Amino acid sequence: xxxxxxxxxxxxxxxxxxxxxxxxxxxxxxxxxxxxxxxxxxxxxxxxxxxxxxxxxxxxxxxxxxxxxxxxxxxxxxxxxxxxxxxxxxxxxxxxxxxxxxxxxxxxx
Amino acid sequence: xxxxxxxxxxxxxxxxxxxxxxxxxxxxxxxxxxxxxxxxxxxxxxxxxxxxxxxxxxxxxxxxxxxxxxxxxxxxxxxxxxxxxxxxxxxxxxxxxxxxxxxxxxxxxxxxxxx
Numbered sequence: 001x002x003x004x005x006x007x008x009x010x011x012x013x014x015x016x017x018x019x020x021x022x023x024x025x026x027x028x029x030x031x032x033x034x035x036x037x038x039x040x041x042x043x044x045x046x047x048x049x050x051x052x053x054x055x056x057x058x059x060x061x062x063x064x065x066x067x068x069x070x071x072x073x074x075x076x077x078x079x080x081x082x083x084x085x086x087x088x089x090x091x092x093x094x095x096x097x098x099x100x101x102x103x104x105x106x107x108x109x
Numbered sequence: 110x111x112x113x114x115x116x117x118x119x120x121x122x123x124x125x126x127x128x129x130x131x132x133x134x135x136x137x138x139x140x141x142x143x144x145x146x147x148x149x150x151x152x153x154x155x156x157x158x159x160x161x162x163x164x165x166x167x168x169x170x171x172x173x174x175x176x177x178x179x180x181x182x183x184x185x186x187x188x189x190x191x192x193x194x195x196x197x198x199x200x201x202x203x204x205x206x207x208x209x210x211x212x213x214x215x216x217x218x219x220x221x222x223x224x
Contacts, residue, residue, distance in 0.1 A: 033212070041217065042113075042199065042215035042216055042217045042218055043152065043199070043213075043215045044215065045212045045213065045214070048212065085149075087151050087152075094165070095206055095207045096154055096157070096165065097154070097213060099151035099152055099153075100151060101151060102149070102150070102151050104149075
């Protein structure tokens with residue numbers, strides 16, 4: 001079967017750095033995406049890694065290691081507004097986007 | 110305009126009712142999706158339309174009936190739903206279904222409650 005595993009919850013304080021891991025096992029792989037979803041809101045696209053290495057977009061960075069079937073989202077200089085759920089996602093060999101189990105990030109003052 | 114709109118925001122319906130959810134995008138995207146999301150769970154794909162044709166139906170019960178009248182609109186017709194169908198229904202779109210990156214643009218969702 002297909003699976004994308006993430007920690008269920010992560011907590012941190014404002015200004016800190018947090019890493020959210022994602023390990024995947026899917027039939028086919030074209031790249032790893034990350035989405036953010038605030039309570040009651042829509043998922044919004046954060047980043048995409050097709051190749052190994054680190055992609056940086058402002059305070060957020062995303063890393064991929066295809067040989068390890070592993071990636072992570074790194075959030076720096078945490079702000080209260082970063083409190084949300086974060087999902088990794090993989091497009092499989094039928095082009096469907098498969099979402100990870102989701103990580104709830106709580107940022108405290 | 111990078112927005113996907115959905116109506117209604119909230120819907121409460123009985124098990125014998127017929128209702129429809131609507132989704133609209135004006136980004137010129139040729140792929141549109143319906144997802145179902147339960148609380149604290151990831152979105153689950155229901156249907157994919159590519160160039161206004163149904164490409165994927167994830168074995169969704171026939172009480173859910175999708176429709177794509179044109180490239181900007183996507184409907185989900187609901188009939189004889191069960192209480193376990195209560196969830197957030199998300200519409201999404203992307204430039205294409207195959208190829209490219211995985212960027213999908215999601216609407217705010219319709220919170221559906223079935224009594």
